[in-house]
Amino acid sequence: MTLTSSVSSSVGTTLRWGATHGLMRAAIRRQVRAGNPDARLLLDPVMQADPFPHYEMLRASHPFAPGAFARLTVHHDVATAVLRSDDFGVTHPTEVVPAPAKAALALAGPPRNPGPIEPPSMLAVDAPDHLRYRKLVSRAFTAKRVAALRERTSAVAQELLDDMDRAAHDGAHGRGDLTVDLVERYASLLPVTVISEMLGVPTSMRDQFLAWGDGAATSLDMGLTRRAHASMERNLAALNDWMREHLRRLRREPGDDLLSNIVGQVDDDGAGLSEQELVSTALLVLAAGFETTVNLIGNGTSQLFAHPEQRERLAAEPDLWPTAVDEILRFDPPVERTARRAKVDTEIAGKPLAAGDLVVTVLAGANRDPQVFTDPATFDVGRANAKEHLAFSSGPHFCLGASLARMEGEVALRALFERHPRLAPAGPPRRRPTRILRGYAELPVRLEPAVTTVG
Numbered sequence: 001m002t003l004t005s006s007v008s009s010s011v012g013t014t015l016r017w018g019a020t021h022g023l024m025r026a027a028i029r030r031q032v033r034a035g036n037p038d039a040r041l042l043l044d045p046v047m048q049a050d051p052f053p054h055y056e057m058l059r060a061s062h063p064f065a066p067g068a069f070a071r072l073t074v075h076h077d078v079a080t081a082v083l084r085s086d087d088f089g090v091t092h093p094t095e096v097v098p099a100p101a102k103a104a105l106a107l108a109g110p111p112r113n114p115g116p117i118e119p120p121s122m123l124a125v126d127a128p129d130h131l132r133y134r135k136l137v138s139r140a141f142t143a144k145r146v147a148a149l150r151e152r153t154s155a156v157a158q159e160l161l162d163d164m165d166r167a168a169h170d171g172a173h174g175r176g177d178l179t180v181d182l183v184e185r186y187a188s189l190l191p192v193t194v195i196s197e198m199l200g201v202p203t204s205m206r207d208q209f210l211a212w213g214d215g216a217a218t219s220l221d222m223g224l225t226r227r228a229h230a231s232m233e234r235n236l237a238a239l240n241d242w243m244r245e246h247l248r249r250l251r252r253e254p255g256d257d258l259l260s261n262i263v264g265q266v267d268d269d270g271a272g273l274s275e276q277e278l279v280s281t282a283l284l285v286l287a288a289g290f291e292t293t294v295n296l297i298g299n300g301t302s303q304l305f306a307h308p309e310q311r312e313r314l315a316a317e318p319d320l321w322p323t324a325v326d327e328i329l330r331f332d333p334p335v336e337r338t339a340r341r342a343k344v345d346t347e348i349a350g351k352p353l354a355a356g357d358l359v360v361t362v363l364a365g366a367n368r369d370p371q372v373f374t375d376p377a378t379f380d381v382g383r384a385n386a387k388e389h390l391a392f393s394s395g396p397h398f399c400l401g402a403s404l405a406r407m408e409g410e411v412a413l414r415a416l417f418e419r420h421p422r423l424a425p426a427g428p429p430r431r432r433p434t435r436i437l438r439g440y441a442e443l444p445v446r447l448e449p450a451v452t453t454v455g
């Protein structure tokens with residue numbers, strides 16, 4: 001019996017939590033006590049709601065500022081150089097822990113259900129594996145293939161808006177106060193419907209995918225509590241099990257869809273892709289397809305509420321919608337930050353780095369770099385160079401779904417504001433508890449102003 005097979009799965013979960021998130025929680029607390037502001041951001045929901053003053057403070061340090069665990073940068077040129085450099089590779093949490101924790105992880109064995117930032121997810125591996133996985137699915141996401149989906153996406157948007165209107169009327173019971181949660185009724189449903197149809201997974205599963213995805217989204221974060229970690233692992237297991245079974249079904253009865261196409265490429269002799277490589281690739285595309293665009297739609301709606309003059313401009317000049325979507329991505333991006341690790345001794349902006357050093361690139365901070373964007377703290381739906389943001393990262397891991405996300409964001413937001421020109425907030429929104437992903441869990445809106453009776 002090997003050491004790894006000698007530990008039960010619940011002991012394995014505890015060991016993995018302790019060696020990664022448990023240690024990190026303790027380290028974050030120590031850093032907070034030592035006055036590290038980036039560590040405080042990881043724990044403080046008030047700071048998380050508006051991290052931008054913090055990023056401006058970090059901007060004074062060039063090229064890097066001290067982060068909670070690693071140096072970090074909010075500079076556009078530095079972040080771009082790191083993300084595009086061959087001297088850097090991706091990293092994952094188990095790589096950055098101290099030696100005794102590595103021993104505990106070896107004892108725990110590899111997770112049976114790896115998450116989106118653990119190998120063999122394409123987000124967690126470098127070339128040559130990265131290219132093997134990305135090639136499997138990339139042809140479905142070209143600008144041309146995405147353009148062909150626009151009409152269907154518009155139809156989905158209109159169907160969802162019809163359903164949302166009905167739900168608001170049913171909930172109003174004749175009182176005329178048409179209030180709904182935009183995230184629940186619209187922003188979350190549009191992306192999951194579109195990606196499910198693209199991959200050929202049943203759209204009847206969309207509520208279940210959203211629930212599992214919600215539970216697994218914290219897998220991108222550091223320093224989870226033991227309870228949050230156990231819940232995240234349960235949700236990842238459910239997603240992996242479902243996808244494993246779905247791919248087996250497709251192998252028996254292939255359809256005319258992207259996943260049927262890739263199941264033929266399994267090869268357990270090692271020449272092609274293993275089953276877990278296929279499951280992880282399929283799951284990443286599915287989950288990335290709905291976990292992020294929901295935040296683009298929610299954050300975009302919220303920014304347009306906060307900037308009524310920009311909303312009026314869009315109503316008068318609808319051709320600005322594509323630029324507006326990039327401005328939303330720049331100003332309030334759904335993914336806050338990512339990290340890279342130096343593979344060799346190297347240098348960035350004149351600063352030497354040793355092999356193994358970590359760099360956190362704060363995409364949301366780079367998006368407000370005054371060297372690239374004039375008046376970066378101004379939300380301007382006509383900004384000529386809005387597209388230069390780093391919301392989709394840069395380099396080899398540049399978001400595979402960028403064209404799809406832009407198209408979905410534009411179709412979804414335009415259809416919403418054209419159908420409901422007087423759409424208004426209807427109470428305080430609630431943010432998602434995730435730290436890498438930034439968006440709303442609930443965004444109550446009023447479809448028409450409430451009718452008030454006088455007298």
Ligand code: HEM
Nearest residue numbers: 122123288289292293296335338392393397399400401405
């Ligand atoms: C507004 C929506 C979206 C945002 C802000 C976003 C953002 C990102 C970012 C920042 C990365 C790179 C992370 C890194 O460099 O470490 C990424 C990668 C990725 N995204 Fe997106 N994404 C969005 C929508 C989508 C959609 C709709 C899909 C659909 C399939 C998708 C699929 C992927 C995949 C597969 C990767 C991994 C690429 C690789 O490692 O080569 N994303 N995304």
